[in-house]
Amino acid sequence: xxxxxxxxxxxxxxxxxxxxxxxxxxxxxxxxxxxxxxxxxxxxxxxxxxxxxxxxxxxxxxxxxxxxxxxxxxxxxxxxxxxxxxxxxxxxxxxxxxxxxxxxxxxxxxxxxxxxxxxxxxxxxxxxxxxxxxxxxxxxxxxxxxxxxxxxxxxxxxxxxxxxxxxxxxxxxxxxxxxxxxxxxxxxxxxxxxxxxxxxxxxxxxxxxxxxxxxxxxxxxxxxxxxxxxxxxxxxxxxxxxxxxxxxxxxxxxxxxxxxxxxxxxxxxxxxxxxxxxxxxxxxxxxxxxxxxxxxxxxxxxxxxxxxxxxxxxxxxxxxxxxxxxxxxxxxxxxxxxxxxxxxxxxxxxxxxxxxxxxxxxxxxxxxxxxxxxxxxxxxxxxxxxxxxxxxxx
Numbered sequence: 001x002x003x004x005x006x007x008x009x010x011x012x013x014x015x016x017x018x019x020x021x022x023x024x025x026x027x028x029x030x031x032x033x034x035x036x037x038x039x040x041x042x043x044x045x046x047x048x049x050x051x052x053x054x055x056x057x058x059x060x061x062x063x064x065x066x067x068x069x070x071x072x073x074x075x076x077x078x079x080x081x082x083x084x085x086x087x088x089x090x091x092x093x094x095x096x097x098x099x100x101x102x103x104x105x106x107x108x109x110x111x112x113x114x115x116x117x118x119x120x121x122x123x124x125x126x127x128x129x130x131x132x133x134x135x136x137x138x139x140x141x142x143x144x145x146x147x148x149x150x151x152x153x154x155x156x157x158x159x160x161x162x163x164x165x166x167x168x169x170x171x172x173x174x175x176x177x178x179x180x181x182x183x184x185x186x187x188x189x190x191x192x193x194x195x196x197x198x199x200x201x202x203x204x205x206x207x208x209x210x211x212x213x214x215x216x217x218x219x220x221x222x223x224x225x226x227x228x229x230x231x232x233x234x235x236x237x238x239x240x241x242x243x244x245x246x247x248x249x250x251x252x253x254x255x256x257x258x259x260x261x262x263x264x265x266x267x268x269x270x271x272x273x274x275x276x277x278x279x280x281x282x283x284x285x286x287x288x289x290x291x292x293x294x295x296x297x298x299x300x301x302x303x304x305x306x307x308x309x310x311x312x313x314x315x316x317x318x319x320x321x322x323x324x325x326x327x328x329x330x331x332x333x334x335x336x337x338x339x340x341x342x343x344x345x346x347x348x349x350x351x352x353x354x355x356x357x358x359x360x361x362x363x364x365x366x367x368x369x370x371x372x373x374x375x376x377x378x379x380x381x382x383x384x385x386x387x388x389x390x391x392x393x394x
Contacts, residue, residue, distance in 0.1 A: 004165050004313060009144025013126075013167075017147075020126035024391070027131040028108055033385045034064040036107030036130065039077070040114070040121040041070035041093065043138075047113045048080045049294060050137055053180040056083035057374045063381060068102055068110075095123060102129040109384055114138035115148065132384050132391060135168070136178040137293070140315045142166040149391055152178040152380060156321035159312050171380050176372035177321060181294075183368045184301035190276035197264055197280070201230030202347030205281035207298070210238045210247050212290035218254040220288070220309075223340035224347075225259045231347055234281065237265040278302060282353060283346045288339070291318040300326070300364050303357040307331045307343045325370075326363045330356060 028034075037055055039047040047069075058065050066087040069077045074090045091101040098120070102110070110130035116122045116139060125133055125147050135143060136152030143151075144167050151168040154177050163170045192199055204224060206213070213235075221233060237244050244265070251260050266277060275298070284299045286292050286308035292299070296319050299306050308319035308331060323332055331346070333339045346353050 006142050006144060006165055006167060009142060010146075010167055011144075013144045013146075016123065016126060020123075021128065022147075024128055025103075025131050027388045028106065030108070032062060032064060033108035033381065034066060034106065035381055036066045036068050036089075036102075036105055036110045038068045038102070038110055038112050038121075038124070039070070039073065040118055040124070041072050043114055043117065043121065044069065044073040044076050046138060046294065048077065049181060050113065050179045052080050053182065053369055054374050054377055055081055056086055057371070058381075059378055060085045062378065066105055066107060068105060068107075093120075095120060098124065099127040099129060102127070105129075108132065108388075109134065109381055111135070112139070112148070115143045115145070131388060134171075134380075134384070140290075140293075141313060142168060150380070150384060152377075153314060154178060154321060156324045157314055157317045159317075162312075162314070165313060171383070173373070173376035173380075175325070176370060176376045177325065177367075178373065178376070180370055180373040181297040181368055183364070184275060184298050186302070187272060187275035187279055190280060192280060195264075195266060195277055195280070197234070198232050201232055202228060202282045202344075203280055204231055204233045204283050204285050204343060204347055205278065205304070206233060206235050206285045206287065207278065207295040208236075208287050208290060208292060210236065210243055211240075212287055213247060214287065214289035215250065215254070216289055217287050218251065220285070220336055220339055220343075221251075221263075222255050222259060223336070224285070224343050225255070225262055227340055227344045228347055231262070231344070233263045233285070234277070235263060235265050237267050239268050275302070278304065283307060283343060285343060286319045289316060291316050291320070293318040296322045297367065300360050300367060303361040303364075305331055305346055305353065305356040305360060307333065307339060307346065309333050309336065309339045322367055325367050326360065327366075328356075328359055328363065330359075 068089045071090045089105050091098040107130040109132040112135045114121050115135050125145055128147055133148050134150035135148055148168050150171050151166050152171050154173040279302050281304050284304055284306040286306050288309040306319050310317045310320040333342050
């Protein structure tokens with residue numbers, strides 16, 4: 001059984017809190033708050049996918065906008081957001097110097113794009129470099145930090161009562177996601193032979209990093225391979241040989257050597273090759289315990305259907321949210337048995353699969369460069385600034 005990890009994350013954060021100053025900076029007296037968007041080294045491309053259409057479109061009459069990024073990523077980010085009114089600041093690799101650089105920007109609201117995906121972006125929120133701190137799409141679920149005031153999510157994602165999953169105050173966007181993505185360009189055509197894949201049978205693609213493949217997924221994979229003897233599951237080998245060896249050893253136990261032979265592991269591929277492989281997929285298998293997020297946008301750019309079994313937590317519901325935005329419910333299932341049945345039906349029924357592809361492509365404009373996401377960010381920043389005194393202890 002998968003449980004909410006809020007309590008565990010709070011205990012982990014409590015280990016480090018005493019080593020950081022706990023004084024919240026005093027809010028400035030202004031009606032035009034300065035919004036800082038923070039991205040650490042090596043995380044720039046995901047940041048730009050999420051935010052490059054949001055940052056330059058924020059109302060410059062109501063907000064000052066600043067991007068804080070590592071020195072190594074400053075040029076890439078500036079080239080990708082060529083808006084004259086957006087301000088820029090960089091920070092070095094050293095944590096103490098980074099904190100000083102961020103505090104010097106005097107941001108009123110600091111948006112941490114990711115918290116916990118690297119050492120630096122985990123510890124920076126503890127330093128409280130702004131009166132209000134928030135995170136959202138890039139941080140999968142609560143941070144467990146009381147130093148982070150808000151978590152930005154969506155009514156498309158969260159269940160009723162989801163507030164209990166968060167240490168932060170949960171702020172729900174209305175029928176918009178806390179990200180704004182571009183459509184992936186159609187890749188050059190490829191053949192299965194180009195990637196050493198079987199010439200016949202369905203290709204069930206699982207594009208998530210192998211670190212996200214929970215053991216509870218193994219039974220679903222086994223069910224699909226047993227039900228479709230001609231099908232092949234395609235996964236990414238990843239960049240960490242140790243993790244790949246652990247996963248294949250696990251599959252050898254849970255699936256057996258015979259079924260393991262029908263899982264094709266693709267090596268790390270450059271972007272253009274990755275999308276050529278993606279376009280060959282008949283279906284994406286959404287990992288139930290860690291749902292697809294950016295790869296969901298990739299799939300729907302190319303018209304590839306996703307079968308998903310949503311759970312109760314944020315990280316189990318990204319594909320569900322995309323389908324809700326599209327108004328498509330065919331591939332949202334409620335049980336493991338339905339998951340296997342639906343995946344095999346899409347994989348083996350060409351007419352049904354084509355119907356799904358056409359439906360997705362017809363409606364996919366609803367999820368790309370959605371300007372409602374910009375308005376909802378503005379609504380949040382306005383709300384957070386108006387209620388800033390509620391966050392300041394007496």
